Amino acid sequence: MENLKNKILSFTHVDAAEIDYLFQFYRKIRLKKGETLIRPGEEAHSFYYLNTGCINYYKIEEGEVRVLEFYTEDVFFADLYAYVLNKPTTSFLQATEDTLVYAIDKADVEHCFRKSHQLERFGRLSMQDAFVRTFTRVERLNNRTNEERYLRLLRKRPELFQRVPQYLIASYLGLTPVGLSKIKKRLVKS
Secondary structure (H helix, E strand, O other), X not given: OHHHHHHHHHHOOOOHHXXXXXXXXXXXXXXXXXXXXXXXXXXXXXXXXXXXXXXXXXXXXXXXXXEEEEEEOOEEEOOHHHHHHOOEOOOEEEEOOOEEEEEEEHHHHHHHHHHOHHHHHHHHHHHHHHHHHHHHHHHHHHHOXXXXXXXXXHHHXXXXXXXXXXXXXXXXXXXOHHHHHHHHHHHHHO
């Protein structure tokens, strides 16, 4: 839980006693590659911290997998829309490799926020960070060419190409596997 503690402290100062109090509410979840953390129709009542591994956040639309995000080490994540609005999720959170996450239920989060201003500040800042990351992702998809999106992913998150199947990376980039292959071939030739 040292990684989780350091992540919390990267947002704001929180006293050790407050962190210890918060940690009693987290539960450890180990997922094997291919296991699903949450699926459509389930309540999204937990907020997660990804300690090790990789989680694929995706939807099925018109029979096709549409990857929304890959979460890797040292991030907080959830289906934010469903979590914030207390609605059943329409998405999947699935491990693409053996994964360790820590989960905390929304009711426990709210309890901790009422108890501690430091924890409430951390929660606000971490939610803002999650929102900004989501908004930035949408902006990138809408304002960059297919090739620009591919090159940016290759530059910013090269490890994904070793950890995630190419058809999922293609979906994440808004491409078909054939489209991704064409971009790679074109770049090799140039």
